[in-house]
Amino acid sequence: MTTIQEQDVLDLLHEQHNQIKALFGQLSRAQGTEKRELFEDLVRLLAVHESAEEIVVHPRAERKIEGGADVVQKRRHEEDQAKRELSALYDLGVEHPDFDSRLSTFADAVVEHASREESEEFPSLRRNSSPEQLRRMAGALRAAEAMAPTRPHPHSGESRTANLVAGPPMALFDRLRDAVRDWRESHRDQD
Template sequence: MTAAAQKQDVIDLLLSQHNEIKSLFTRVKAARDSEQKREAFQQLVRLLAVHESAEEQVVHPSARDDAGDAVVDARLHEEAEAKHVLADLYDLGVDGPGFDAKFAEFERAVLDHATHEEKEEFPALRRNTDANTLRRMAGAVRAAEATAPTRPHSQAGESAAGNMLVGPPVAIFDRMRDAVRDWREAHQR
């Protein structure tokens, strides 16, 4: 890990990921062909899956004391809905009928979710958690992301315990599927 990454706190890490997610939404919409669109969408799916899993394991449990149960429960509800829609979009495929319309609705929901986190949850964490703990939480988020599934699995739930129990075995399967998919795509050209 770089020195800059070691100094980065969890809120800065998550804000950076939110910006990356926004950029990937733009790339999907701006793609000139199905291959570019599929590649950008796969990157978005992976980032959203690992990001939300890590938030559910590390950030939301910590934020309960700071932002309150109602704020965290609302974010978990949004994440549960997003997992279902993302799984539907993944199954539909970027060339599927209605993908673009459903994708646009999904983008609005995800960006609204990120805005709620940035205005309600993150300020409470920053205000009530010391800087050293926030830096350690960034390390915990990175570790959770390294073992998180790379696809949405709505049946896993949104709890920290559920993600820790189901996440690693499912992540191994997802990462094997990703490797096979990437190999096939690279060798079919």
């Protein structure tokens, strides 16, 4: 088994892609409170994952892979669309009659996006980066995730700079909101 210090950024991202796919599968079968909780987990994972990719992975891919600027621009565009749809789904709520069909369409787009990253970016990054660079990037990715917003903020921009400047204050607000929501839910039965 690979330890955290040995894991490289591409293995970490691939692992997260698998977690996201699994959450989509669980969410498609869930009902009621479980569905809402799984969706909140998915929102949190996607928001953190995409923000960290913007800060750590895409800049290196732009510089290190053939046609990097074009490849990364396409991924950023997909991520921007995903932020907007995830935000719309969040506002819609899991009980809305259109939620399941929109979630299914969204899941297909996210899985396709992850497949493109894995086939267009990851192999080139692996070829053009040393194992040590990829391990250091995993550490940077984890640090970026710790400061990333836990909700999609589609109007914040899709650049590394936008995520670095706007990310920490939004993350603080999101995490505070998450804590209040979790506290309320844990104390709901006591009222």
